[in-house]
Amino acid sequence: MDRTSSTQTARSRIAGAVDRLSAAFAARVAIDLRALAAFRIGLGAVLIADLALRSRSLTAFYTDYGVLPRRALFSDYSATQSLYGFVGEPWAVALLFAVAGAFALALAVGYRTRAVTVVSWVLLFSLHGRNPMVLNAGDSLLLMLLFWSAFLPLGARWSVDAARRADRSADSEPEPNSAPAGVSDASIATVATMAVLIQMLLMYVTNAVHKFESEQWMGGDAVAYITQADQLTYLFGNYLAELHGLLRAFTVLWVVLLVASPLLLLLTGFPRAVLGSLFVGMHLGMAVTIRVGLFPVVVVVGFLLFVQTPVWDAAERVVASLDRSGSLARWRARLESRARSVPALGAWAPRWTASDRADGSDTSRLSAGLARGQVLFTTVLPYAFLVLIVLSSASSVGYADTPDPAEEVLDAVEMEQSWQMFAPDPIDTTRWYVAAGTLEDGSERDLLHGSAADFERPSRVETTYPTARWRKYFANVYGADNENHRSYLANYLCSDWNRTHQTAVENVTVYQAYERTTPGNGTVEAAGEFALIEYDCSGEFIQNE
Structure with missing residues (x-):
């Protein structure tokens, strides 16, 4: 009898421990x-x-x-x-x-x-x-x-x-709460919620491993080098290059945040929100100092997923206390009314009733098939891709090998995990481009900027790139594996000039000019220019010889 009681007690304790662990895990991925x-x-x-x-x-x-x-x-x-x-x-x-x-x-x-x-x-x-x-x-x-x-x-x-849905179910009984233990009624915890949070985390963890391999990041000079690359900086970034001490502090702070990034999942509630706010603040700072497109904004949107129920509840209480006149409540009611009036495309689709599903008809089999498909779509598929992105992240930093079939799947949906933003080594060289074109009247013009060809460093290099995407494009054209793209660029420059000017261009040489300076004292370490391609505008489409 005592042995049976002891066994039951042990099982109860194990079950209780498993329940507590499950609840704690669910609370962190909800x-x-x-x-x-x-x-x-x-x-x-x-x-x-x-x-x-x-x-x-x-x-x-x-x-x-x-x-x-x-x-x-x-x-x-x-x-x-x-x-x-x-x-x-x-x-x-x-x-x-x-x-x-x-x-x-x-x-x-x-x-x-x-x-x-x-x-x-x-x-x-x-x-x-x-x-x-x-x-x-x-x-x-x-x-x-x-x-x-x-x-x-x-x-x-x-x-x-x-x-x-609220309009249709106004007269029906509410569904019972199916949230896991430890998760509030306002939250959900599924494989997909876990996957999307881990996706954000993998970006930081993988990038951290890459940065640990860099002397500039570990030495505290990385952000200072980045601000020396004038094609990147704009707005406030143009004024930070001389503040070397502040830039070292930013470098150290960013590395510390990367190391602390796993806490984004381990923490919950307000502590998680505080840590997330530090990341958001750094990305917003990035948005007003360096031209990296919408990357900081995308990250900030992703961080909304980490804001948990206690924070949303507190925010709603604050909004309610500020809305003493009820104007926000009336505005929300009007929006909901208009939303219910939007025509429902696909309203013609059949709706299966409970009696239809209960019998053995083709409708019942179809419904069962759809249910199995839903389980596959919402559970099995995200779980499989979660395993793949974790494996891909480990592979990108040399901790594992991704099997060829897995690589093919990830490549097919563009989900390879290689987060090397400014890593292992940061950008440390200012680069700008000159497309010296010889016109049919013998004159020479810069086809990129419509001015005389000039290799002197511009006062603001970032203005020589129309957009951040153009800067990214030129950086890739410079890459050793993209020789064909140099011909494509030159061909475009010739065609675009000839479409918009009376005096045609006969040939063009695309140069990259560069300058690298030492952070802090501005000493020029290296400078010069070299030709990427010499292109005959009347010649073949690809001219890499």
């Missing part, structure tokens, strides 16, 4: 539904902003009149899968941009959320595939967050979908 809603709105806004910024170079980057016409795209990227590969005229590309913008807007307001999320991912994936030469870490992160979003209930709150 995401508040309001966080998902804010994240959804942020994603939609970023997608629209991304399209608007890309449209400034629509012809140059995404049409047959630009730096990567489709004949070059299909030659160099034979495995590319892009809807943009079907069109080459600027008007057709602009139409696809407009379609992508419409779906991004639908995502922001939460209309048919799951479907528009998947379509938005497909359209963004296609846009990336159209010109890989202009992509940066922010693009990769945005695509990955959108991928994981397909498995999350982004439309559960603050959405057209939520308003409709």
